[in-house]
Amino acid sequence: MTKDHALTERHRTAYLFLLPSLILLTLVAAWPLLRTIWLAFTDATLSNPDINWVGLENFKGVLSDPDWWHSVRNTLTFTFISVGLETLLGLGIALLLHREFFGRGILRAAVMVPWAIPTVVSAKMWSWMFNDNYGVINNILQKLGVIDGPLAWMADNPALSMAAVVIVDVWKTTPFMTLLILAGIQSIPLQVYQSAAVDGASGFRTFWKITLPLIKPALVVAVVFRCLDALRIFDLIFIMTNNSNDTATMSVYARNNMIAFGDLGYGSAASTLVFAFIAIFTVIYVQFSRLNLVGGSSEKVSL
Amino acid sequence: MSEVVFENVTKIYSGKTTIIPKINLRLPANELTVFVGPSGCGKSTLLKLIAGLEETTDGKITIGGRDVTYAPPAKRGIAMVFQSYALYPHMTVFENMAFALQIAKSSKEEIRNRVSEVARILQLGPLLDRKPRQLSGGQRQRVAIGRALVRNPDVFLLDEPLSNLDAALRVDMRIEIAKIRQSLNATMVYVTHDQVEAMTLADNIVVLRAGVVEQMGPPLEIYHKPVNKFVAGFLGSPSMNFIEAKIESVQGDIVQIGGEGFAKTLAAKVKPGAFKSGDRALLGIRPEHLSIESDGELQFVTSLQEQLGDHALIYGSVGASKCTIKTSPTRAFKAGESLSLKVQADEVHVFDASEKNVVVFEAR
Ligand SMILES: Nc1ncnc2c1ncn2[C@@H]1O[C@H](COP(=O)(O)OP(=O)(O)OP(=O)(O)O)[C@@H](O)[C@H]1O
Ligand SMILES: [Mg+2]
Numbered sequence: 001m002t003k004d005h006a007l008t009e010r011h012r013t014a015y016l017f018l019l020p021s022l023i024l025l026t027l028v029a030a031w032p033l034l035r036t037i038w039l040a041f042t043d044a045t046l047s048n049p050d051i052n053w054v055g056l057e058n059f060k061g062v063l064s065d066p067d068w069w070h071s072v073r074n075t076l077t078f079t080f081i082s083v084g085l086e087t088l089l090g091l092g093i094a095l096l097l098h099r100e101f102f103g104r105g106i107l108r109a110a111v112m113v114p115w116a117i118p119t120v121v122s123a124k125m126w127s128w129m130f131n132d133n134y135g136v137i138n139n140i141l142q143k144l145g146v147i148d149g150p151l152a153w154m155a156d157n158p159a160l161s162m163a164a165v166v167i168v169d170v171w172k173t174t175p176f177m178t179l180l181i182l183a184g185i186q187s188i189p190l191q192v193y194q195s196a197a198v199d200g201a202s203g204f205r206t207f208w209k210i211t212l213p214l215i216k217p218a219l220v221v222a223v224v225f226r227c228l229d230a231l232r233i234f235d236l237i238f239i240m241t242n243n244s245n246d247t248a249t250m251s252v253y254a255r256n257n258m259i260a261f262g263d264l265g266y267g268s269a270a271s272t273l274v275f276a277f278i279a280i281f282t283v284i285y286v287q288f289s290r291l292n293l294v295g296g297s298s299e300k301v302s303l
Numbered sequence: 304m305s306e307v308v309f310e311n312v313t314k315i316y317s318g319k320t321t322i323i324p325k326i327n328l329r330l331p332a333n334e335l336t337v338f339v340g341p342s343g344c345g346k347s348t349l350l351k352l353i354a355g356l357e358e359t360t361d362g363k364i365t366i367g368g369r370d371v372t373y374a375p376p377a378k379r380g381i382a383m384v385f386q387s388y389a390l391y392p393h394m395t396v397f398e399n400m401a402f403a404l405q406i407a408k409s410s411k412e413e414i415r416n417r418v419s420e421v422a423r424i425l426q427l428g429p430l431l432d433r434k435p436r437q438l439s440g441g442q443r444q445r446v447a448i449g450r451a452l453v454r455n456p457d458v459f460l461l462d463e464p465l466s467n468l469d470a471a472l473r474v475d476m477r478i479e480i481a482k483i484r485q486s487l488n489a490t491m492v493y494v495t496h497d498q499v500e501a502m503t504l505a506d507n508i509v510v511l512r513a514g515v516v517e518q519m520g521p522p523l524e525i526y527h528k529p530v531n532k533f534v535a536g537f538l539g540s541p542s543m544n545f546i547e548a549k550i551e552s553v554q555g556d557i558v559q560i561g562g563e564g565f566a567k568t569l570a571a572k573v574k575p576g577a578f579k580s581g582d583r584a585l586l587g588i589r590p591e592h593l594s595i596e597s598d599g600e601l602q603f604v605t606s607l608q609e610q611l612g613d614h615a616l617i618y619g620s621v622g623a624s625k626c627t628i629k630t631s632p633t634r635a636f637k638a639g640e641s642l643s644l645k646v647q648a649d650e651v652h653v654f655d656a657s658e659k660n661v662v663v664f665e666a667r
Contacts, residue, residue, distance in 0.1 A: 191389030194356050199403035199454070200377030209402075213393045 033275070039268035046262035058269035067245065068270065071253040077162065078237075078249060079230040082169045087223055089170065090177025095207075097178065098185045115175035123239040126168045130154060130240075158246035165240055165247065169233070177222055184218025185211065224285050231278050250274045305367035305380065305457035305490045306332040307353055312362035314348055314514070322348050323514040325362070330507075332367070335484055335491040337501045339537065340511030346494045348514075350460045353492065354383050366458055377406075382451035383460040386467065388443045390435040396422075396446050397431040400453045407454075417453055424483070425449045441472045445479075452483070459491045466496065473497070480504060498540050502526070510534045527650075532658040535587050541616060543652070544593075546586040546601070546624040550578045556663065560586055560653065564622025566643060569600045571651050577661040587652030587660070590616070590629035599645035603628070605636045 040058055044051045062068050097108055114122065129136050130153040138150040153164045188211065196206045212219075234251035241247040248256070251274060258267025307330040314323035322345045330336045338346040351357040352364060355376040364372050371379045382403075390399050397418060404414045422428050425445045435443055444464060451459060464480070465473045477500055484491060484504065495501055501508055502522045510517045510525065510533070518525060518534045529535035535543045549562040556575050559568040569586070578584060593601070603626060605619040610632060617628045617636060621644070628644065636642070653662045
């Protein structure tokens with residue numbers, strides 16, 4: 001057998017093994033995606049089976065709709081604030097959990113609980129806690145004297161609703177951040193810290209000069225993951241704010257047009273824009289942090 | 304003048320595991336002391352106690368007369384080289400070496416001068432801009448040593464610094480450390496498993512067993528005058544032979560040793576009252592102090608021979624005890640051959656029932 005022949009043989013086997021997952025991906029990811037993009041160029045509705053090609057009409061419609069731009073703003077605000085808070089909190093908690101203390105194992109497990117609860121359940125649970133009349137949160141705030149009367153968290157004030165949603169998202173997703181960052185912290189060998197101690201580095205300096213640079217790859221990955229998730233946020237907002245227009249995000253906007261108004265083509269155009277948005281974000285972020293990602297990971301191998 | 308002194312130091316890990324029961328130890332200033340001992344006997348723990356990386360459970364540690372028992376590592380005037388190098392992976396060689404100086408708020412120029420001086424000594428000049436992952440094992444170890452040297456420590460701690468290197472590189476680095484040691488005005492503490500490193504580098508060797516000092520002294524003293532069977536067996540390669548024997552007669556402080564495998568008795572001067580006639584004893588004799596000669600004291604039965612070029616090792620037994628001989632290259636022996644061995648009289652050790660060496664060393 002020649003060398004080339006052996007290679008093609010091996011490639012063929014490799015493709016054979018890849019085939020099932022490729023087929024599966026085509027069915028569950030590529031096909032719905034392509035179909036959505038195609039629908040975005042048509043006047044399809046949920047009730048009308050007649051489908052006509054309308055070109056860029058739907059996109060023009062979406063991009064000139066103030067509600068769309070409002071939802072973009074909402075999405076970005078939500079992403080920026082919630083991911084920011086989750087990163088900071090996650091970092092703090094991870095640093096705490098990295099220390100040795102009595103009951104650390106139990107605490108590590110306990111911290112994961114919010115992440116394990118299905119979003120719908122936690123959204124409902126928090127909705128009740130935020131209820132203006134019977135909610136425990138208003139009750140506590142009033143008893144503490146922070147507020148005079150009950151706050152209508154989920155009603156008229158969009159800023160307040162957004163705050164509530166962010167609080168719940170932070171509660172729910174910080175564990176995820178914590179876990180990813182903790183994994184990064186734990187990959188730093190003890191001796192590196194001992195060297196720093198001998199070199200006279202204070203706790204603060206050790207954090208900035210040793211810990212942070214060494215967990216940067218893990219941190220970047222965690223932030224990208226969370227941003228991708230947050231940019232397509234749907235369930236939490238949809239459930240908690242009763243599908244209010246004031247707090248609608250891009251995904252909520254797309255869903256409403258598609259399902260509530262039955263405008264499949266228009267909704268698909270919005271969905272396609274969400275997809276494009278996230279794709280562009282990913283490409284920029286990966287490009288931006290490529291050097292660090294690569295540099296960071298190979299550094300760890302060679303410790 | 305930074306003598307390191309342990310006064311009644313105890314180390315108990317997590318409130319239950321006693322690693323160092325109670326140690327008193329004086330490491331002379333500006334000398335190199337080597338810690339040796341079996342794995343897990345507490346060598347690294349002692350280094351970490353000096354460095355302040357582990358808390359002293361009880362007792363007192365002083366460096367140069369200053370009580371540092373509760374001082375943070377940076378305030379002890381020490382530098383440490385770890386077995387795993389422990390370089391900062393995200394910093395260049397220069398930054399690794401400069402880190403401590405930056406923290407100490409040295410000026411930029413001072414830092415540059417100091418780092419390049421040390422880099423010159425260790426031939427690290429061309430590597431200053433590289434990251435640790437772009438270095439070979441030997442280069443990394445040199446950087447680790449350089450990082451410690453830059454700080455100009457009073458006490459220089461090295462925990463098995465060469466154990467990750469291959470044999471040839473180890474020899475090079477050992478010579479390099481010996482050179483550094485001559486030019487450096489610091490107290491050095493060096494942990495190793497390597498006999499040759501211990502013998503060649505040390506001013507003093509401390510032999511440890513389970514957190515207890517078995518013996519401390521210059522290498523040749525430890526080699527020639529081990530205080531007990533443990534020390535005698537620990538240093539030297541191949542290690543000392545221990546031959547089951549019996550005290551045939553006692554005359555003053557001279558005993559006659561005999562037993563199974565003895566062609567005739569062997570006289571040794573021991574501490575008065577160590578033995579009475581008929582006691583069991585252990586004869587200790589190093590492989591290099593036995594020679595194949597007719598009319599010797601021991602009757603040796605061969606089992607295996609190793610030719611190593613410049614010398615040969617012959618394994619076998621004397622009576623029921625295993626025995627090894629180290630000789631100049633000889634003819635090949637068949638297994639089961641019986642040889643007469645002569646014992647070098649002034650290198651005989653005799654251990655009593657408690658494994659103490661009771662021989663009286665005369666002007667060795
Ligand atoms: N942080 C710790 N907690 C509990 N026990 C420990 C800790 N560190 C070390 N030990 C124990 O203390 C003992 C001595 O450890 P140490 O590292 O000092 O041994 P060593 O003499 O350096 O051994 P080696 O030659 O294998 O490096 C070992 O039994 C080890 O298991
Ligand atoms: Mg050790």
